[in-house]
Amino acid sequence: MNVRAPSSPVSPVSRVSRVTSLRAALAIGALSIPLAAQSQVDLSTWTAESYAAVSGFGAGRWTVASGGGSVVQSVNGQPTLFYSDFEVSNLRIEGELVPGSGDDDYLGFALGFRPGDSTNPGADYLLVDWKKATQGFNFGAPSCTPGSTAQIGLAVSRVRGIPTADEFWGHVDLDASPCSTPADRVTELARGTNLGSTGWVSGRTYRFRFDFTPTQLVVFVDGVQEMSINGRFDGGRMAFYNFSQANVTYRAFTSACPASKVSYGQGHPGTGGVPGIDSDALPVLGTSIGLQLGNAARAAAPDALFLGLAQDRAATPFGGTLLVQPMFSVTLLLPIGGATLPLQLPNDPASCGVGVYLQHLHLDAGASAGLAFSRGLELVLGT
Numbered sequence: 001m002n003v004r005a006p007s008s009p010v011s012p013v014s015r016v017s018r019v020t021s022l023r024a025a026l027a028i029g030a031l032s033i034p035l036a037a038q039s040q041v042d043l044s045t046w047t048a049e050s051y052a053a054v055s056g057f058g059a060g061r062w063t064v065a066s067g068g069g070s071v072v073q074s075v076n077g078q079p080t081l082f083y084s085d086f087e088v089s090n091l092r093i094e095g096e097l098v099p100g101s102g103d104d105d106y107l108g109f110a111l112g113f114r115p116g117d118s119t120n121p122g123a124d125y126l127l128v129d130w131k132k133a134t135q136g137f138n139f140g141a142p143s144c145t146p147g148s149t150a151q152i153g154l155a156v157s158r159v160r161g162i163p164t165a166d167e168f169w170g171h172v173d174l175d176a177s178p179c180s181t182p183a184d185r186v187t188e189l190a191r192g193t194n195l196g197s198t199g200w201v202s203g204r205t206y207r208f209r210f211d212f213t214p215t216q217l218v219v220f221v222d223g224v225q226e227m228s229i230n231g232r233f234d235g236g237r238m239a240f241y242n243f244s245q246a247n248v249t250y251r252a253f254t255s256a257c258p259a260s261k262v263s264y265g266q267g268h269p270g271t272g273g274v275p276g277i278d279s280d281a282l283p284v285l286g287t288s289i290g291l292q293l294g295n296a297a298r299a300a301a302p303d304a305l306f307l308g309l310a311q312d313r314a315a316t317p318f319g320g321t322l323l324v325q326p327m328f329s330v331t332l333l334l335p336i337g338g339a340t341l342p343l344q345l346p347n348d349p350a351s352c353g354v355g356v357y358l359q360h361l362h363l364d365a366g367a368s369a370g371l372a373f374s375r376g377l378e379l380v381l382g383t
């Protein structure tokens with residue numbers, strides 16, 4: 001969850017190649033490559049990272065089973081993570097968590113974690129952790145902060161900077177020189193709807209599902225929604241998380257990228273209100289969808305459609321806001337009743353989870369400065 005808007009997980013080169021492939025797809029029509037709706041996650045390419053050891057609590061040990069289908073963390077130690085080799089934004093991740101016997105401490109997940117975040121003062125990610133029992137504790141050196149109380153149940157918190165073990169434990173900000181500043185902290189955002197004050201049970205298999213987009217995290221446990229958090233999240237990795245808890249198994253994880261669409265931002269009205277923009281279907285890779293452009297001018301009007309791979313919020317001298325960082329544009333004479341443009345989506349698994357942003361403007365004598373602006377339309381390409 002890193003609110004670092006200027007740095008994007010998508011490199012400029014891959015942005016250009018993705019747009020090029022979109023344009024090519026627009027021109028040449030559908031291909032016929034079958035896409036897997038879900039793919040198995042191979043844990044053998046994930047990486048372990050632990051926070052600095054505190055007295056009596058060593059580094060985590062993550063052991064991946066042959067074949068990469070499961071991993072067991074076996075040390076009762078300081079906060080430890082096991083992170084993916086892929087970016088998690090715009091993905092749906094599902095899999096099983098099985099707490100083993102013994103102890104009653106933290107297990108869970110992180111989203112938006114970046115390699116090196118355990119020593120990164122600029123770290124900023126989401127932590128979904130689950131404690132079996134309420135317990136006060138004061139961790140020793142190098143944690144110089146006072147003790148805190150861990151609450152029983154499932155919660156989502158925002159981790160910033162390099163919190164001490166005491167701050168992870170209580171989901172709190174405890175400032176004590178030299179080990180923690182106000183920038184190093186854990187802030188609890190929400191507790192689980194059903195499991196917010198219920199501990200996990202040893203030996204039980206829990207099925208977790210995470211839907212993570214640039215604007216939302218939704219968490220399900222055993223098919224029931226436990227939490228939904230809105231914000232601006234710019235990607236990062238998926239991670240498994242243990243703290244003072246051993247014998248936790250994670251297995252059978254899959255990833256998928258569900259297609260979605262949503263309007264965003266504010267338009268600027270013309271004669272007949274704000275011009276509409278929508279698609280007639282979800283942006284499923286390999287399909288053709290109709291992009292519906294509404295006409296607010298009540299007359300045929302010159303129109304410009306902008307398409308890009310990132311949102312914008314740029315004020316213009318025309319009263320409206322540019323909501324897309326445009327990579328290319330299409331101009332047309334928009335008929336009085338609006339138009340539906342066919343948009344052929346690439347049948348390319350590498351485009352899974354790519355967000356495409358669209359907005360159109362047209363001349364309209366009834367707009368405050370002669371231009372009417374639609375809202376933005378976000379299409380997340382998926383299966």
Ligand SMILES: [Ca+2]
Nearest residue numbers: 174180181184
């Ligand atoms: Ca602090």
Ligand SMILES: [Ca+2]
Nearest residue numbers: 076105244245
């Ligand atoms: Ca423990």
